[in-house]
Amino acid sequence: GHTTGPSLNNDKLYKFAYSADVYVDQVKASLQKSAGYRISSGVDVNLLWRNPDNDDDQLIKIMIRDVQVENVNERPAAKNIFKGKSTEKIIGKQYLEALQRPIVLELVRGKVKTFYSYQNEPGFTQNIKRGLASLFQLQLHSGAAREVDISGKCNTTYHVRQDQVTKVKALDSCEIEKQGFTSNNRILDVNTKATSATIYVLEDSFIKSVKAEENYVLLLNSRRKTGAKIISKQRLELKSIQAGPGLIAGKQVASVIKTLDSNYIAVPLVAEQVKSKCKTCPSLSEHWQSIREHMYPEKLSKAEAARSFLFFIQNIRKATKDEILQIIRSENKELLPQIVDAVTSAQTPASLEAIMEFLDFKDASTSTLQERFLYACGFASHPNEMLLKSLTATFKGDIANEEIRETLVIVMGALIRKLCDRESCKLPAVVEAKRLILSRLEKAKKDDNVRMYLLALKNALLPEAIPLLLKYAESEEGPISNVAATALQRYDPSLLTKEVRK
Known part of the structure; x- marks a missing residue:
């Protein structure tokens, strides 16, 4: 009787294939010609703990492995910056190691209550994990909800039809703590149009596949013809279910997390700003x-x-x-x-x-x-x-x-x-x-x-x-x-x- 959120079976390891594509181009350009990159990997998911008093309160472990980075579209060899380079060379040893450190989610009725990761992790890798973690957040009944994920606190609508769930996020409703400079002058400001939709296919009360797409169109108000679009696509597909590790005993989440790894800390699920290092700034x-x-x-x-x-x-x-x-x-x-x-x-x-x-x-x-x-x-x-x-x-x-x-x-x-x-x-x-x-x-x-x-x-x-x-x-x-x-x-x-x- 799990009616509110997806549920994993005990002692099983769910092995997924995952990819995240990011396309960047002018507003009217076709996706086939857009620049961008694809990160693909395996993702292992298993149930760590289920609350003895509430079946819909679960801790799940998510681990990224076998990471590959490539161009999102075929590019001529002279323009292919990834050609002949290992993933470690492309994103750096420190980032690759960080990316492959597992995260833990507490899911309560299908929503991410707490996102556990490691201190001092680079913002870039933490954000990839946040995006992946957000895919595991869904409810199994139709209706509207206000929920927190990588985009902030957003109005979200679910449509459920048998084993298919469609999640539509109103990105213009997302609240996030404002950081840095914002212009209130509409002449200088940037107009953003954004859409987000995710389609889930379920099997045996857990995820069989996910397709998510977010589109951002940015228009500079002073030059209506100057604009860019950024499209991000994520896919997650279940490849196999194998025998996995057993559950950790315990009544409280805190003691289970401590048993698992005392270095885990709760980290916000909302994306953090990743700033490039200034080359001319004083040390x-x-x-x-x-x-x-x-x-x-x-x-x-x-x-x-x-x-x-x-x-x-x-x-x-x-x-x-x-x-x-x-x-x-x-x-x-x-x-x-x-x-x-x-x-x-x-x-x-x-x-x-x-x-x-x-x-x-x-x-x-x-x-x-x-x-x-x-x-x-x-x-x-x-x-x-x-x-x-x-x-x-x-x-x-x-x-x-x-x-x-x-x-x-x-x-x-x-x-x-x-x-x-x-x-x-x-x-x-x-x-x-x-x-x-x-x-x-x-x-x-x-x-x-x-x-x-x-x-x-x-x-x-x-x-x-x-x-x-x-x-x-x-x-x-x-x-x-x-x-x-x-x-x-x-x-x-x-x-x-x-x-x-x-």
Whole structure:
């Protein structure tokens, strides 16, 4: 009785052939003559886990293998840039390795609830995986839905007829966080017409084949004859079903993901912008040298310092871990706090790795920098699972300064709250951090430790912490009772039962 989403059989490996074609040309040109490329590969899919309490909640693993890259149309040898080159030569060893690392999807009633991949993966390969993952999202009954996939949050209509499902996505309805420069002047603006349709053929309640096509026509408003079209086609076809690996036991998604590979993190399904590297831009260290003089403490109140600081953050976001470390390790004590602020505020995987490698929490003499880092984490505008995961690992390790230890767990509480507000409460790193704080509080003997964990819970506002907070609020200890009582006052009254209110 799977009526809401596709379902995989246990202990089976579904082997698909996959291709993605991209055509680029002028609006009126024929597809047979268009330039473009085709990526083709095998795709292996298997069921990892099914929720014992809900058959329509599944984890599936998707792995790309045997990748080939070629021209989308035959081209003369002199113009064929791919001729005689291996896939590794064309897209690079790092990209090929990344492309072949598996992804995991949590499908709930046929919709992708969470997309798990690896930190620091190139945007180009991550986007290919997002496109492939989006093909596995479908519902098995006719009707309209608003759903998130690689294009953003879009109005989608499903038409179901026996074993065929047609999905039509209204691309002009897709909401995506706007990035970069947009022109509100219609003279300069670009007009876009876009269409998207996907046809699924099903067999035995799972996918037999998929054909997807998206068309984008771009017209510059100031020159109506200047235009381009981009067409992307994806195909997925089931070739065979073989005996596959068994299911992973577990009640919670978080524990299954951790068992599978603790390096998996939840990644947005919406495409990320892939920027080409600027060949004439100054390097990070060159940029730092040009603004360095404005970053001394006595000059920080000046407007030039604020401007320089913001530009520095933007450049850090484009930098590698090694480029960032080179600056941190070469600077004097007067400038380091400002650099730590900027690197932490950049909020990229590379900047987080760099700062975590630089800071030594076992060394009490650098506690000022550790504190700057933690405060900047607490104010992070887009905290992610990786940041919380790194802080949890640090908290479990040796920390020389007790005040830093307290600040760290309080900031973890704030990050748990921010992630839960964004419906990310069930991510493995959040589940782990919540469990750590609650279990440590229950075991805490010293008043200082009890107070520290209560302050973390005051920031996290976890509904499951209410009974513990109630216990401490009713205890005789003045300061501890006070922290627990003020934490309870921050909760939404609807969460507090009559018993708590008494």
